[in-house]
Amino acid sequence: MKTKVAIIGAGISGASIARVLSRYENLEVHLIEKAPDVGWGVSKANTALIHGGYDDDPKKYPMRAKLCIRGNRLWHQWVKELEIPHVWNGALIVATKEEDFDELERLLERGRENGVPEMRIVDREELFHLEPNLTKEAIGALWVPIVGQIGPIPAVIAIVENAVANGVKTHLETEVTGIKVENGEVRGVETKDGFIEADVVINAAGLYADEIARMAGIDYFEIHPRKGEYFLFDDSIPGPRRVLFPTPTPISKGIVVTTEISGHLMIGPNAQDLPPEEKENLATTREGLEQVWEGAKKLWPQLPPRSKVIRTFAGLRPEPTGGDFIIKAEEEVWGFINVAGIRSPGLTSAPAIAYEVAEIIQRDLGIELVEKRKWNPYRKEITHFFMLSPAQINEVVKRDPAYGKVICRCNRVSEGDVLEAIERMKFIGIKTPSVDSVKFRTKATTGTCQGSFCRPRIIQLLAREYGVGPWEVTLKGKGSEVGIGDVKVLLRGEEA
């Protein structure tokens, strides 16, 4: 008899757990997500760093301290197995005042305690060798070569594709509304689409993990959102080679300046605490963006003109009571495992979180895990036209002429890339066609022109492949339809 496992939330945490659990013969894993696609919660908008694991105090935040460095190490393997876009470019925590060195020494010490290799303090000369265009005020830095960057949503997508290939069942657009508990044991989850039976329920619901926990009668923690805002610049603007941090203050890691993996200069985030009820407030604000601008200028004085901004966005960190990750089997409710308060560095920690959960299942729930004889650790990245040489283009067009036709000019995405994305969307069970789903798989619409040229074509392809009217295609799920009907709908007086 298989143990049924329901994971609530297909963010980086839930997806990673699903992948790790897909390895076991005696588990039947269900991944439940209220959004139309995976990775659209906290995991969607963040700084995308694989952190170095040096800044969490192991006494105050033991889980974070332990899982961050372990996660960093595991990502080296996962990005290769799953072909996730990544770069290992290292970070500099920059000192601009003599006093800053005290803090850098403290971080260095803590890093050693957490087991972070290769860190050291560099002087001004070496610093400018590592990062020539840094502010001239810089006098030294902590150099953390093990820091990297990944594409966070591409990572979730890759992990879920692999998990599904290994037998995980997804339930997208399925909002959990209750947890059924009988005699102190979980029995399953209630959703808007019916009941899903489960012996083990894993709560990886990001910002909503407190609400899910309360559904199981567990209410010792609360999660409030902390907003961070960002600017992304045109890829013609040169950015730094390393990830640049200011010396942290007691309140914040500070505003990062980096070249994200697609080659765009990115600055952010600030930190603004919101009340617990504002878990959907992803609006950018002028005040917040101004803070980011001012903060970034201190490290990177030659910020481009505002006309080179191609996007601004905001993310919400799920800040739990107490500040540490809450990862444990709850004793009052057998079979209920919290993976809650996965704030930063949750992206970094995700693979380690997943192994931690597997261990909890064995150790605390006493379920012996039996490995599959055949488990596939690999997943192939989608074809990216922009990575192909002209000779390779001639290879892929033999397979399908659509691969030779570019539809996103700025980022060079071919029609073939888009059709492949749609196929993969269907493979993991996406029911509502959305432009964002294509965007996160192909990078179409994320370049200089922000999609004003290619979005209509993507809409047309989605409409065709999903068999709906083009106006029914959504930007990012139900309620965000790109139109209200055909072009004569108002004149006929029929619109919804």
Next chain:
Amino acid sequence: MNDLPMLNYDVVVIGGGPAGMAAAVRAKKLGLKVLLLDDNDYLGGILPQCIHPGFGLHYFKEELTGPEFAARFAKRLVELGVDYRTAARVLEIKNYSDLEKVVVFSSPSGAYQVWTRTIIYAAGARERHAFEIGIVGDRGAGIYTAGEAQTLMDIYGVMPGKEIVIVGSGDVGLIMARRFALEGAKVKAVIELMPYPGGLARNIMILRDFDIPLYLSHKVVEVRGKERVERVKIVKVDENLREIPGTEFWIEADTLIISAGLVPNVKLLTAIGVEIDPATGGPVVNDLFETSVPGIFAAGNSVIINDLVDYVAEQGELAAEGARLFIDKEGIPTRRWIKLEKGENVRLLVPHYLSGERDVWIYARVSKPMENVEVRFPEIGKKLRLPVVKPAEMLRVKLRREEIAKARDGITMEVVPL
């Protein structure tokens, strides 16, 4: 590279809009072997989505719609037997030498390299979007650039929404205001940052015809609505374009259209080091529309944002003549280049260099509107009176060869009140 199929041409025209089609037609008539490449599925560039009239009055002496104008040119192209490929995207231009260039493109039949003697770059422009003009807030559905909304409506048959706010009173914004109104939508406002409207006089009439409020000296600063636009926040600005605190108000709407101007598409040019004029956003060109890289010509909105398709076509033809001359003489003969400088109230102009070998049309824009002005070229003593000038209306002035000959090194263009 060696493993790619190789083609050979005298001129490769990049872009199948009016500039590119005009260039290709003229080049063919001048006896050149021409290949035209465009990444759309059809010829015409943005014209097929511009279903309103107002095209071709100068060129065909007849008022046509965009698709009609495009169709006439496409027909000429086909009749003349010009080689062209649609769904073909140029990936790279290489300047092998002043006499040979390589164009690499991809298409549904694969990637090719084209060896060519000259290139006419006519890749048009892109629209500025909401992030570029500093709008904050939510990012739901219903935020479109004007061109995207136009494509959705007139190519794909999708109605984007029913309560519309338009940012920008340029021609494109105004024409979209009318387009929405004609399909039964309520255009709640056109918001213009400047104290004067940005469109041609005939297009400003649209606002009156359809009873659409125009807010001058106002800007949209924020959009709210998580899944789709619900409301937009507007604020008044002073004469220095600074926001006036306390003047904010909201308009409820489900659609926000951004029509905040165009930017020439020049990425392929900058990649090979073509000099760009920060004022136009396009390449620096001489009086044959040749860029700073010998043998690479440019035309249309990728050089300077034009208001009239007729001018765009004119530039394409001139570039084709340039290509013919370049091939005949193995380079444009250099005797002297006279620099054309911007003077008072001239925001931008092309061409930047004049040879003095031929008459030229100067295309220019003023910085601010003025009445009763004189356009002057002091070094050559040329003057021209005009009742009004507006930033929205491109000035097109002819300088004759004999006039240019009077200049020693530079010629300044200025627009001064009388």
